Amino acid sequence: MDYLWAFIVGGLICVVAELLLCYTKLTAARILTIYVVAGVFLTAIGLYKPLVDFAGCGATTPLTGFGYALAEGVKKAVDERGIFGALTGGLTATSGGIAAALTFAFLAALAFKGKPK
Amino acid sequence: MIPIYKKDYKKYAEKTAQKSNVLVCCIKAFLVGGAICTFAQWLYNMFITRLGEENTRLLVPVVLIFLTALTTGLGWFDKLAKHAGGGTLVPITGFANAISSAAIDSKNEGWVLGLGSKIFTIAGPVILYGTLASVIYGVVLYLLKLAGAGGA
Numbered sequence: 001m002d003y004l005w006a007f008i009v010g011g012l013i014c015v016v017a018e019l020l021l022c023y024t025k026l027t028a029a030r031i032l033t034i035y036v037v038a039g040v041f042l043t044a045i046g047l048y049k050p051l052v053d054f055a056g057c058g059a060t061t062p063l064t065g066f067g068y069a070l071a072e073g074v075k076k077a078v079d080e081r082g083i084f085g086a087l088t089g090g091l092t093a094t095s096g097g098i099a100a101a102l103t104f105a106f107l108a109a110l111a112f113k114g115k116p117k
Numbered sequence: 118m119i120p121i122y123k124k125d126y127k128k129y130a131e132k133t134a135q136k137s138n139v140l141v142c143c144i145k146a147f148l149v150g151g152a153i154c155t156f157a158q159w160l161y162n163m164f165i166t167r168l169g170e171e172n173t174r175l176l177v178p179v180v181l182i183f184l185t186a187l188t189t190g191l192g193w194f195d196k197l198a199k200h201a202g203g204g205t206l207v208p209i210t211g212f213a214n215a216i217s218s219a220a221i222d223s224k225n226e227g228w229v230l231g232l233g234s235k236i237f238t239i240a241g242p243v244i245l246y247g248t249l250a251s252v253i254y255g256v257v258l259y260l261l262k263l264a265g266a267g268g269a
Contacts, residue, residue, distance in 0.1 A: 002158055002162070003155050003158055003159070006151075006154045006155050006157070006158040007151035007152070007154060007155045008151065009154070010150050010151050010153065010154025010155070010157075010208070011146075011147035011148065011150045011151030011154070011204075012147065013150065013207060014146045014147060014149070014150025014151070014203045014204045014206075014207045014208070015143050015146050015147050015150070015203065016203070017146070017202075017203030017206055017207040018142050018143050018145075018146035018147075018202045018203030018204070019139075019143065019203075020203070021142075021202055021203055021206075022138075022139045022142060022143075023139075028206055028211070028215070028239070029215070029238075029239045029242055029243075031203075031206065031207070032206070032207075032211060032212060032215070032239065032242075032243050033242045033243050033246050033247075035207060036243050036246065036247040036250070037246050037247065037250045039247075040247060040250035040251055040254055041250065043254075044254045044257075055154075056158050056161065057154050057155075057157035057158040057160075057161050057177065058151075058154040058155075058158065060157075060174075060177075061153060061154045061157040061177075061178070061181070061208045061209055062150075062154070062207045062208050062209075063207055063208070063209065063211065063212060063243070064207075065209075066209065066212070066243075066247065067247055067250070067251075070247050070248070070250070070251040071250075071251055071254055073251070074251045074252070074254050074255040074258070075254075075255075075258060077255070078255050078258045078259050078262070082259060083255075083256070083259045085255060085259075086251075086252050086254075086255025086256045086258070086259055087252060087255070089251065089255055090247070090248050090251030090252065090255070091248060091251075094247075096175040096178075096179065097175070097178045097179070097182065097209070098240075098244065100178070100179040100182050100183070101182050101186075101212065101213050101216050101217075101240070102216065102236065102240075104182055104183050104185075104186035104187075104213070104217065105186055105213070105216040105217035105219070105220040105221075105236060106220060106232075106236075107186070108186040108187065108189060108190040108217045108220060108221055109217070109220035109221045109224045109232055110224075111190055112190035112191075112221050113221075114221050114222055114223070114224040114225045116225065
């Protein structure tokens with residue numbers, strides 16, 4: 001069952017982006033930014049966590065899930081160390097993903113031919 | 118009158134074509150995006166029994182990011198993304214693709230101001246506004262806590 005809901009919820013989140021691409025002039029970069037901020041906001045008002053519990057990776061894999069990780073990280077850090085947690089929580093929770101994306105991108109740039117200058 | 122009529126017809130035809138295209142695009146985005154999330158769930162279920170929750174939550178996106186960087190370099194990812202649109206853009210694969218394609222495309226412009234800065238062309242805004250939103254949320258949480266503690 002968890003596969004089915006991951007497929008449906010993940011697919012639907014992608015369809016929303018597809019509709020934004022078709023009907024608005026939003027660029028891909030703007031849509032990604034909107035998704036992350038929306039993920040933080042939806043988590044903050046308590047709507048995203050139930051979706052994650054329900055759909056698992058269907059909710060965490062889209063970039064809204066990146067926002068969810070940021071918001072959850074901040075919440076945990078503020079509980080633990082107060083106002084300082086507001087600064088450390090988000091990036092701490094997402095540091096692994098960001099470091100991996102930068103590292104693999106750099107390795108890909110080393111391994112593959114770039115565009116001629 | 119005829120040219121106007123022709124123009125109207127062209128407009129109408131374009132509109133209808135766009136409508137059916139949107140439907141096809143949405144179905145493709147749904148199937149590809151859903152498949153990526155299902156694959157992520159499969160990875161999650163594989164890892165969770167051996168690695169525990171914290172490591173699994175890290176490793177699932179890392180595997181997706183690795184596969185994206187590899188297929189971006191090989192040129193396969195762009196072919197899929199052309200059809201899938203939002204289906205490959207929105208999952209963490211879109212973020213990883215934006216970073217790795219920027220890195221590959223800009224490496225001939227130099228390592229520091231070429232690759233080093235352009236790697237953040239799309240990742241930069243995502244990280245900036247995501248972090249900003251999380252800091253605001255953290256401050257609000259802290260203030261709510263203070264107010265709650267003061268009231269109690």
